[in-house]
Amino acid sequence: MTTIHELGAEQLRTRIAAELERTRARTAGLTAAVDDADLMRQHSPIMSPLVWDLAHVGNQEELWLVRDVGGREPVRRDIDDLYDAFKQPRRDRPALPLLPPAEARAYLATVRDKVHDLLDRVPFTDRPLVADGFAFGMIVQHEQQHDETMLATHQLRVGPPVLHAPDPPQPRVRVADEVLVPAGEFTMGTSTDPWALDNERPAHPVRLPAYVIDAAPVTNGRYREFIADGGYDDPRWWSEAGWAHRTEAGLTAPMHWRRDGDGWAYQRFGRWSPVRDDEPVVHVCWYEAQAYAAWAGKRLPTEAEWEKAARWDPATGRSRRYPWGDGEPTAEHANLGQRHLWPAPVGAYPAGASPLDVHQLIGDVWEWTSSPFRGYPGFAAFPYREYSEVFFGDDHRVLRGGSFGTDRAACRGTFRNWDYPIRRQIFSGFRCARDARPDESGR
Known part of the structure; x- marks a missing residue:
């Protein structure tokens, strides 16, 4: 496979878009596998409710890509503290006023639309954060890491099987x-x-x-x-x-x-x-x-x-x-x-x-x-x-x-x-x- 270094700008945009879509499909599958009550439930005190992880990946995407790389206006500045992993210990997250599942999904969709618009325009310059699409790759990896965390939460949940492979x-x-x-x-x-x-x-x-x-x-x-x-x-x-x-x-x-x-x-x-x-x-x-x-x-x-x-x-x-x-x-x-x-x-x-x-x-x-x-x-x-x-x-x-x-x-x-x-x-x-x-x- 061609390395990222070897890709031209348009090829790199295509590669990034595909990675973003592939990753989001996994996130959607992990969160669609259970009902809203299960998404809001904490299955272990050392794990977040699945709905927290869902909105958190969108918030990180907004912070780094929409606001930092793109210089755009915030989508939801009011939720930054809710989804700050350092400010909110996992055991306390169920008591927070978290976005309900439908609102969290709508938020992710809005952020992703802005990211696609940004991806069409951003120059992959020598600025370290965007050179070779690094910021986009960082966000892909961040979401995939949370997908694995959500998979571990699924392993801890009590109930009939919902994942199949x-x-x-x-x-x-x-x-x-x-x-x-x-x-x-x-x-x-x-x-x-x-x-x-x-x-x-x-x-x-x-x-x-x-x-x-x-x-x-x-x-x-x-x-x-x-x-x-x-x-x-x-x-x-x-x-x-x-x-x-x-x-x-x-x-x-x-x-x-x-x-x-x-x-x-x-x-x-x-x-x-x-x-x-x-x-x-x-x-x-x-x-x-x-x-x-x-x-x-x-x-x-x-x-x-x-x-x-x-x-x-x-x-x-x-x-x-x-x-x-x-x-x-x-x-x-x-x-x-x-x-x-x-x-x-x-x-x-x-x-x-x-x-x-x-x-x-x-x-x-x-x-x-x-x-x-x-x-x-x-x-x-x-x-x-x-x-x-x-x-x-x-x-x-x-x-x-x-x-x-x-x-x-x-x-x-x-x-x-x-x-x-x-x-x-x-x-x-x-x-x-x-x-x-x-x-x-x-x-």
């Missing part, structure tokens, strides 16, 4: 247990991807010793072994903070699991089905991932280790945009975009493997890393501190790779997600790593 593909290849990543330098991050966000920048060299990483995410079957071996009852495997959280929260298995005779069942968007052993485990928090890794005699990979395994090509020494190359993801490469409603079994996407034959790095489950969320050397907040910089520090851990609910526009080898280590309503899993032994690394 075909099963993921079956395994096509057998995947190794581990892969050696040789010592050496690679380029982490990007300085050239036009729609990359500020925390992915700038590109910088990172030198790593040799290490071994799991060739696939940890599966339900492997995780069940941890449970069966008393992993949740043995503080040896847990950090002090992790054990305190496990005890306080009463964790005994991944979220949405329950005992089913001698086995386990997993609730997926209102449907119960047996846990399938060859699928990546999902809905585990960072502390659970860390405990499993310790039980397995391993550790979580650092963020740099994850990215080198995903992007580094030993034949050329360069870092690719995706594990398979620079081309956009297709249905052959990865489980993305809500095409399916749960992770695909290991071995389902051989075309998406990295040059080192590491599988399913993109899609299926967000993968916890050991790294706290911080800026890269030379980081500069753009276009606002609240996207990334205010979250830097030890409170959040980085996740990589995207999930089955992540759209291709909001996922690439450099994309960084982050969350609190206790969170597991997100579509989170993990893979393990370990230091290479001398006989493995050639030393």
